[in-house]
Amino acid sequence: MTLIEPTSPAGEAGLSAIRKNPARAVAAFDFDGTLAPIVADPEQARAHPGVVPALARLAPRLAAVVVVTGRPAATAVEYAGFAGAPGLEHLTVLGHYGLERWDAATGELGAPAEHPGVAALRAELPGLLATAPQGVWLEDKGRALAVHTRRAAEPDVALAALDAPLRAAAARHGLAVEPGRMVLELRPPGMDKGVALTAFLRERDAGSVLFAGDDLGDLAAYDAVDALRASAGLDALLVCSAPTTGEPPVRALADRADLIVPGPEGVVALINALADALGA
Numbered sequence: 001m002t003l004i005e006p007t008s009p010a011g012e013a014g015l016s017a018i019r020k021n022p023a024r025a026v027a028a029f030d031f032d033g034t035l036a037p038i039v040a041d042p043e044q045a046r047a048h049p050g051v052v053p054a055l056a057r058l059a060p061r062l063a064a065v066v067v068v069t070g071r072p073a074a075t076a077v078e079y080a081g082f083a084g085a086p087g088l089e090h091l092t093v094l095g096h097y098g099l100e101r102w103d104a105a106t107g108e109l110g111a112p113a114e115h116p117g118v119a120a121l122r123a124e125l126p127g128l129l130a131t132a133p134q135g136v137w138l139e140d141k142g143r144a145l146a147v148h149t150r151r152a153a154e155p156d157v158a159l160a161a162l163d164a165p166l167r168a169a170a171a172r173h174g175l176a177v178e179p180g181r182m183v184l185e186l187r188p189p190g191m192d193k194g195v196a197l198t199a200f201l202r203e204r205d206a207g208s209v210l211f212a213g214d215d216l217g218d219l220a221a222y223d224a225v226d227a228l229r230a231s232a233g234l235d236a237l238l239v240c241s242a243p244t245t246g247e248p249p250v251r252a253l254a255d256r257a258d259l260i261v262p263g264p265e266g267v268v269a270l271i272n273a274l275a276d277a278l279g280a
């Protein structure tokens with residue numbers, strides 16, 4: 001059996017609260033890099049095969065399980081195989097950093113109207129990327145546009161070169177820039193994983209939370225959890241899913257985590273260990 005061993009007193013308190021009162025605990029997970037291994041082509045990303053069975057064991061023991069992702073909610077649902085999965089009848093997926101919401105209980109997808117800046121930028125981007133290095137790829141996510149450099153010969157160099165022009169273009173159209181692993185995403189402002197997770201925890205009257213993430217976009221959720229620890233006495237276990245691609249972990253996340261696990265495989269082991277501890 002895998003042991004769960006937080007490296008901080010706050011993390012130990014978080015784990016203890018989840019174990020003592022699972023009916024008031026929420027488990028929240030990022031998708032790419034946390035539930036799904038990082039791959040070169042975002043369209044080929046799929047959840048680790050152990051994710052659905054592990055979450056199906058854990059979910060019935062907790063107040064809620066939620067996936068908080070930069071992906072469109074429907075994409076995360078499809079790539080994870082969540083729809084209709086036994087045991088996950090009450091799963092929620094908050095997509096586009098919380099702009100979208102999918103509930104397994106109803107199968108419905110809720111989302112606001114598209115930000116007009118996205119359509120304007122969509123028209124402009126091909127020109128802007130015409131001189132970008134080979135391998136730079138535009139992911140059209142509908143409500144947001146993500147420029148990926150992972151498949152360029154020098155991904156970091158390409159990302160650095162694109163940073164200023166993409167930030168200027170985003171500003172022209174009232175969009176925010178979300179940096180991530182070899183990606184710069186241009187998306188509507190005003191929502192992030194911290195805002196989304198805080199609202200969800202309030203909705204479920206959570207007494208404790210486990211949040212697992214791997215990338216810069218997850219820092220907002222870390223910030224929100226830390227703020228709730230300080231202001232509302234929320235007990236929490238912050239987990240960092242460390243990359244298994246050879247890339248360094250996001251230091252700002254790893255330095256603040258109560259527990260670091262080796263990628264999606266480690267996250268699956270953690271979920272199963274928690275399920276074991278809760279008698280699932």
Ligand SMILES: O=P(O)(O)OC[C@H]1O[C@H](O[C@H]2O[C@H](CO)[C@@H](O)[C@H](O)[C@H]2O)[C@H](O)[C@@H](O)[C@@H]1O
Pocket residue numbers: 030031032033037038039040041042043045068069070071139141146148150180181182183185215217
């Ligand atoms: O919030 P997340 O669930 O972590 O989504 C963030 C972004 O993830 C995806 O990009 C990342 O994963 C790709 C597939 O493994 C990888 O090729 C890329 O380098 C990573 O940045 C996704 O494509 C983006 O739309 C998400 O915003």
